[in-house]
Amino acid sequence: MxxxxxxxxxxxxxxxxxxxxxxxxxxxxxxxxxxxxxxxxxxxxxxxxxxxxxxxxxxxxxxxxxxxxxxxxxxxxxxxxxxxxxxxxxxxxxxxxxxxxxxxxxxxxxxxxxxxxxxSQGWQSLRLNGRPIxxxxxxxxxxxxxxxxxxxxxxxxxxxxxxxxxxxxxxxxxxxxxxxxxxxxxxxxxxxxxxxxxxxxxxxxNGNRPKPLRLDGPYELTIRFLHTEQADARRYDGITAERTDGLTAVYKSDHLTGLLAAAF
Incomplete structure (x- = not known):
């Protein structure tokens, strides 16, 4: 094993x-x-x-x-x-x-x-497809x-x-x-x-093992920053990356690893 x-x-x-x-x-x-x-x-x-x-x-x-x-x-x-x-x-x-x-x-x-x-220094929270994660x-x-x-x-x-x-x-x-x-x-x-x-x-x-965790795309990741300057430092194209308010950025992708790579 x-x-x-x-x-x-x-x-x-x-x-x-x-x-x-x-x-x-x-x-x-x-x-x-x-x-x-x-x-x-x-x-x-x-x-x-x-x-x-x-x-x-x-x-x-x-x-x-x-x-x-x-x-x-x-x-x-x-x-x-x-x-x-x-x-x-x-x-x-x-x-x-x-x-x-x-x-x-x-x-x-x-x-x-x-x-x-x-x-713990940059973000308050994350949401993936609208759900806290x-x-x-x-x-x-x-x-x-x-x-x-x-x-x-x-x-x-x-x-x-x-x-x-x-x-x-x-x-x-x-x-x-x-x-x-x-x-x-x-x-x-x-x-x-x-x-x-x-x-x-x-x-x-355990004979009743959990199943692999799955979530089908497309994906939308919302980052809530601690300070506006952290959001200021990001690049946004208005399509795959968008700033929705002073502290919030939203990233979109059809692929989970690509989404995380762009956001993190």
């Missing part, structure tokens, strides 16, 4: 502050270690469940957050920045499933730890283009609720109960890693 694992950082057990998420901040190194160890726990669980090939993507920020020396030798790793049209290098139709580890809720979600969509839904669709279902999601309770809404039948695991953007009722990381492994095994052994 082959599995693709995408790892973000905000939903990792023990992480709740901005200072843990940004390179150069005093708490970043500790959070890197928590991320790496939680990722290793997932790899262990997949191998125990019979995985023969695992690719793990560092999907946080610049894509270089794992501590390489501590990474589990049983997987291969995508590290460094990749463009959205190639967000998951090495992915193809032969993979049995995907897992989203340490994810966060979409921008604008109340009382969620570090809620945002793709960037976050990174769980977007990544689910990108995996779905290859016919690969998302089997498992972990993060805070708001993340897990979003996953259940976006991905019917997915197995979700709560690493923390969010109390606000920078507050949570935390599980100890060692406990979370143990429980996470059991949850991953349940997801792999």
């Amino acid at each position: 082959k599995f693709y694992v995408s790892c973000d950082m905000e939903g990792i057990a023990g992480v709740t502050l901005r200072e843990q998420l940004v390179r150069g901040e005093p708490l970043y190194e500790e959070a890197r270690r928590l991320l790496t160890l939680e990722t290793n726990a997932v790899t262990d669980a997949l191998l125990d469940a019979g995985a023969t090939r695992i690719i793990v993507k560092d999907a946080h920020g610049n894509g270089f957050n794992f501590i390489p020396e501590l990474l589990h030798p049983g997987a291969d790793y995508v590290m460094g920045a990749t463009r959205v049209e190639n967000r998951f290098p090495g992915l193809d139709k032969t993979f049995d499933g995907a897992l989203l580890i340490g994810y966060h809720a979409m921008g604008g979600t109340p009382l969620a730890v570090r809620d945002h969509t793709m960037t 976050g990174e769980i839904g977007l990544d689910g669709l990108l995996f779905g283009l290859q016919g690969v279902p998302v089997l498992f999601v972990s993060g805070d309770d708001k993340t897990c609720a979003e996953a259940a809404n976006e991905l019917p039948g997915v197995v979700a695991y709560e690493t923390k109960t969010a109390l606000g953007r920078h507050a949570a009722l935390m599980k100890a990381p060692q406990r979370a890693r143990s429980e996470l492994q059991a949850a991953v095994r349940r997801a792999i052994e």
Whole structure:
């Protein structure tokens, strides 16, 4: 069996502050270690469940957050920045499933730890074909283009609720109960890693696996920016890209990857 694992950082057990998420901040190194160890726990669980090939993507920020020396030798790793049209290098139709580890809720979600969509500095929110969407839904669709279902999601309770809404039948695991953007009722990381492994095994052994996420085109993506200058910096042709007010841009395409490449 082959599995693709995408790892973000905000939903990792023990992480709740901005200072843990940004390179150069005093708490970043500790959070890197928590991320790496939680990722290793997932790899262990997949191998125990019979995985023969695992690719793990560092999907946080610049894509270089794992501590390489501590990474589990049983997987291969995508590290460094990749463009959205190639967000998951090495992915193809032969993979049995995907897992989203340490994810966060979409921008604008109340009382969620570090809620945002793709960037916490540039955008308030995204809508795809009129419906709010976050990174769980977007990544689910990108995996779905290859016919690969998302089997498992972990993060805070708001993340897990979003996953259940976006991905019917997915197995979700709560690493923390969010109390606000920078507050949570935390599980100890060692406990979370143990429980996470059991949850991953349940997801792999689930006889009623989710189907790949699909959405037929044409597509319309609406970006709500934080500041007008961010909208000012974009180019608009009035057909495939249009500014509808001071803070809002709308992109249109018949192809999902082309749409995301133009918008992001």
